[in-house]
Amino acid sequence: DAGVIQSPRHEVTEMGQEVTLRCKPISGHDYLFWYRQTMMRGLELLIYFNNNVPIDDSGMPEDRFSAKMPNASFSTLKIQPSEPRDSAVYFCASSGRFSSTDTQYFGPGTRLTVL
Amino acid sequence: QKEVEQNSGPLSVPEGAIASLNCTYSDRVSQSFFWYRQYSGKSPELIMSIYSNGDKEDGRFTAQLNKASQYVSLLIRDSQPSDSATYLCAVQFRSDYKLSFGAGTTVTVRA
Numbered sequence: 001d002a003g004v005i006q007s008p009r010h011e012v013t014e015m016g017q018e019v020t021l022r023c024k025p026i027s028g029h030d031y032l033f034w035y036r037q038t039m040m041r042g043l044e045l046l047i048y049f050n051n052n053v054p055i056d057d058s059g060m061p062e063d064r065f066s067a068k069m070p071n072a073s074f075s076t077l078k079i080q081p082s083e084p085r086d087s088a089v090y091f092c093a094s095s096g097r098f099s100s101t102d103t104q105y106f107g108p109g110t111r112l113t114v115l
Numbered sequence: 116q117k118e119v120e121q122n123s124g125p126l127s128v129p130e131g132a133i134a135s136l137n138c139t140y141s142d143r144v145s146q147s148f149f150w151y152r153q154y155s156g157k158s159p160e161l162i163m164s165i166y167s168n169g170d171k172e173d174g175r176f177t178a179q180l181n182k183a184s185q186y187v188s189l190l191i192r193d194s195q196p197s198d199s200a201t202y203l204c205a206v207q208f209r210s211d212y213k214l215s216f217g218a219g220t221t222v223t224v225r226a
Contacts, residue, residue: 033214042216042218043159043216043219045213045214048213056213091159103161103164104161104214105161106159106160107158108158
């Protein structure tokens with residue numbers, strides 16, 4: 001199994017530009033999570049999907065952030081327009097069955113730098 | 116506001132010693148508890164999960180849970196330099212099933 005795949009691994013952009021982060025969950029997993037990690041705020045859940053449907057987006061910081069999951073094998077997190085304070089590592093994670101006994105498997109992350 | 120707090124680090128221990136990590140949480144209706152390890156520049160990986168009061172052992176790792184005190188801990192026995200990492204405590208609150216993470220404790224094992 002290839003694990004959770006994220007792209008790009010690193011992204012450097014200028015303030016005001018659109019940024020799109022991509023994630024491919026583990027095959028067969030029906031839950032997908034997007035997290036953001038910074039030194040100041042730690043690891044924060046932004047949004048999660050179940051069977052491609054957004055369940056809870058209360059962690060999305062602003063309307064500049066949006067996420068989609070058009071099918072079971074692909075999700076995107078978009079920031080438009082980007083700001084320097086969006087600089088962080090963004091992780092995607094997936095799990096097979098959302099119960100108390102299921103493990104969330106994290107992708108390698110995308111390190112975003114907004115200049 | 117559901118909160119997960121971990122003891123402040125960094126924690127430095129000599130090789131072969133026991134490293135003790137602590138975590139408290141605010142919501143009494145929490146049901147699942149996890150310890151993730153994160154090496155610098157890498158993603159979190161699950162090392163322990165615990166769901167009921169008491170101890171759970173897995174190799175050199177022991178997780179301890181006390182729901183009455185809202186406390187979960189992780190012991191690393193016979194610490195090795197390869198254990199040097201940040202350890203994240205995560206709590207799954209029953210009300211919404213999301214994972215909330217603590218800020219992490221950085222452990223350094225001195226050879």
